[in-house]
Amino acid sequence: MALLKIRFCGLAAGIAIAALLMPVGKAGATVIGYSSLQITNFILTAGAELIVIPSATAVNTTTSAASLAGVNDSNSSPVVGSPGGLVADSDVALSCVGVCGAIGQNDYSSVAAANPGAHFARSDASLTGSLLVPGGLDARTVAETQLTSLAAASGNAAIQSGNFWTLVFVPTGSGDLVLTLTFDVLGQLRAFSDEVDGIALVDFDFDIKLFDIEAGVTVDFGISSVNGETDFASLNETRSVLGVGEFDYLVDDTFTLTISGLLPNTSYRLQITQNADVSASSKAATVVPEPGTLTLLGLGLLGVGGLTARGKPGFGCRSFGAL
Numbered sequence: 001m002a003l004l005k006i007r008f009c010g011l012a013a014g015i016a017i018a019a020l021l022m023p024v025g026k027a028g029a030t031v032i033g034y035s036s037l038q039i040t041n042f043i044l045t046a047g048a049e050l051i052v053i054p055s056a057t058a059v060n061t062t063t064s065a066a067s068l069a070g071v072n073d074s075n076s077s078p079v080v081g082s083p084g085g086l087v088a089d090s091d092v093a094l095s096c097v098g099v100c101g102a103i104g105q106n107d108y109s110s111v112a113a114a115n116p117g118a119h120f121a122r123s124d125a126s127l128t129g130s131l132l133v134p135g136g137l138d139a140r141t142v143a144e145t146q147l148t149s150l151a152a153a154s155g156n157a158a159i160q161s162g163n164f165w166t167l168v169f170v171p172t173g174s175g176d177l178v179l180t181l182t183f184d185v186l187g188q189l190r191a192f193s194d195e196v197d198g199i200a201l202v203d204f205d206f207d208i209k210l211f212d213i214e215a216g217v218t219v220d221f222g223i224s225s226v227n228g229e230t231d232f233a234s235l236n237e238t239r240s241v242l243g244v245g246e247f248d249y250l251v252d253d254t255f256t257l258t259i260s261g262l263l264p265n266t267s268y269r270l271q272i273t274q275n276a277d278v279s280a281s282s283k284a285a286t287v288v289p290e291p292g293t294l295t296l297l298g299l300g301l302l303g304v305g306g307l308t309a310r311g312k313p314g315f316g317c318r319s320f321g322a323l
Contacts, residue, residue, distance in 0.1 A: 030146075030147050030148050030149070030193070030194060030195055030198060030282045030284050031145075031146070031147040031192065031193045031194075031195060031198040031199070031200050031280045031281065031282045032112050032144075032145070032146050032147075032190060032191070032192040032193075032200060032280070033143075033144065033145050033153075033155075033190070033191055033192075033200040033201060033202045033278030033279065033280045034110050034112060034143075034144045034188065034189065034190040034191075034202065034278065035141075035142065035143045035144070035155075035188070035189050035190075035202045035203060035204050035276040035277060035278050036108045036109075036110075036140075036141070036142040036143075036144075036186075036187065036188045036204070036276060037140075037141050037142075037185075037186075037187045037188075037204040037205075037206060037235070037274060037275075037276050038108055038138075038139075038140045038141075038185070038186045038187070039137075039138070039139045039140070039183050039184070039185055039206060039274060040136075040138045040139075040140075040183070040184045040186070041135070041136050041138070041182070041183060041184045042129075042131060042136045042137035042138070042139065042181065042182075042183035043131065043135075043136035043137075043181065043182055043183070044131040044136075044179070044180075044181050045180045045181065045182060060089065060090035060127045060159075061076065061077070061090060061159070062076070062077050062090045062091065062092035062125040062126060062127050062157075062158070062159050063075070063076040063077075063092060063125065063156075063157070063158045063159075064076075064092050064093070064094065064095040064123040064124050064125050064156070064157045064158075065095055065123055065154075065155065065156045065157075066095040066096055066097050066121040066122050066123050066143075066145075066153075066154070066155045067097065067121060067152075067153060067154045067155070068097040068098045068119075068120065068121040068145070068151060068152075068153045069151040069152065069153070071097045072097070073095040073096060073097050074095055075092050075093040075094075075095050076092060077090050077091065077092040077093070089126075089127065089128045089129070090126070090127045090128075090159075091106070091126040091127070091128065092124070092125050092126065093105065094106075094107075094122065094123075094124045095122065095123050095124070095155075096120060096121070096122040096123075097120065097121050097122075097153075098118070098119050098120030098121060098122075099115075099117075099118040099119050099120050100120055100122060102114070102115050102118065103120070103122055105124065106124060106126055106140070107124070107142075108124070108140050108141075108142040110144065110188075110190065111144060111146075112144060112146040115146075116146075117148060118146055118148075119146065119147060119148045119149060119151070120144075120145065120146060120153075121144070121145040121153035121154065121155050121278075122142075122143070122144055122145070122155060123141075123142065123143040123144075123155040123156055123157040123276070124140075124141070124142050124157055125140065125141045125142075125157040125158060125159055126138070126139075126140050127139050127140075127159050131181070131270075136183070137183075139159050139272070139274050141157035141158065141159060141204070141274055141275055141276040142157055142276055143155035143156055143157050143276040143277055143278045144278060145278050145279075145280050147198075147280055147281070147282035148282075148284075149282065149284060149285055150282060150283060150284060150285040151281070151282055152279075152280070152281040152282075153278075153279065153280050153281070154277075154278065154279040154280075155276075155277070155278045155279075156275065156276070156277050156278075157275060157276045157277075158274070158275035158276075159272070159273070159274040159275065177260075177261070177262035177263070177264065178258065178259065178260045178262070179258075179259040179260075179262055180256065180257065180258050180259075181256070181257040182254065182255065182256045182257070183254070183255055183257075184253075184254050184255075185206075185235060185251055185252070185253050185254070185255060186251070186252050187204055187206075187234075187235060187237075187249075187250070187251040187252075188248075188249065188250055188251075189202045189203070189204065189237055189239055189247070189248070189249040189250075190202065190246075190247065190248050190249075191239055191240060191241040191245075191246070191247045192241060192245075192246045192247075193241050193242075193243060193244060193245060193246075193280075194244055195243070195244065195282060195283065195284050196243050196244060197243070197282075197283040198241070198242075198243065198244070198280070198281070198282055198283070198284075199240070199241070199242055199279075199280060199281045200240065200241045200278070200279075200280045201238075201239075201240045201277075201278065201279045201280070202238075202239050202240070202247075202277070202278050203237060203238035203239065203276075203277050203278075204235070204236075204237060204274075204275065204276045204277070205235070205236045205273065205274065205275050206235040206236065206272075206273070206274045207235075207236070207272070207273045207274075208257065208270070208271070208272050209270075209271045209272075210259055210268055210269070210270050210271075211268065211269045211270075211271070212263075212266060212267075212268060213266075213267040213268060213269050214266055214267055219259060219261075219262075219268070221257060221258060221259040221260075222257075222258050223255055223256070223257050223258075224255070224256050224258075225253045225254060225255045225256070226253060226254040226255075226256070232255070234251050235251065237249055
């Protein structure tokens with residue numbers, strides 16, 4: 001039987017070549033889109049005169065939808081409050097596709113920041129409380145995706161006006177009635193890509209409209225803020241990153257909405273819309289060699305290394321023994 005000798009330098013050469021030729025998957029996040037808009041402590045307060053609201057009908061509908069590489073998940077949760085009811089909560093279930101184990105219901109923080117290896121798309125929305133109760137109304141939406149390999153994704157969380165939250169009220173009293181609402185805002189947008197062909201699109205929107213039901217017209221009002229975000233348009237942002245780049249945006253403020261000139265014994269309807277959206281695409285494919293391919297490659301390189309060492313006796317190769 002012929003003796004086969006494996007020499008040290010042949011093994012080393014094979015390992016070195018294998019390391020150079022081994023496909024390496026890209027580590028960390030590739031494309032990220034994150035949008036979160038949280039309107040909290042939304043409270044109706046007294047103005048020049050106390051405004052009494054004898055009846056209110058709240059229609060709350062929250063929706064969420066997530067899509068990743070052609071796989072979709074969506075949820076909706078309409079809740080209708082009876083006339084005169086003060087609370088009509090609507091907390092829709094989390095929609096998530098991909099690596100979602102670390103994502104909990106009503107988690108409006110950036111999941112991607114704490115899980116750089118996760119590949120997912122998610123969305124969530126909740127609406128709790130009322131303008132007419134202590135503590136006010138809380139409306140929260142989030143949409144987020146993180147792509148670490150070849151995929152296209154999107155997410156949408158929405159609280160829709162008309163389907164969502166409608167308050168009909170009749171102020172009582174005389175003179176120039178004033179309606180005042182205050183609310184806190186925490187809105188965050190992040191778009192990130194470390195790919196030449198990566199695309200991340202993010203946006204959030206918040207809007208308030210007041211209608212004079214009897215006259216069929218929209219009532220104008222003014223909005224100011226405590227910390228300087230006097231432009232209400234700051235709650236309506238759309239941003240994108242095309243190719244390698246990063247964008248971050250933050251709104252953290254308290255707003256006051258003042259509506260003057262309301263007529264007594266007149267019906268008004270207050271409508272609010274809110275949503276968070278993201279979409280992203282990645283062309284980076286994570287390459288993972290198959291076990292069989294690695295075995296054949298390793299054996300082949302070891303053989304080449306042994307033959308190379310055998311053909312060059314002056315190279316200093318040393319036999320490890322016989323098999």
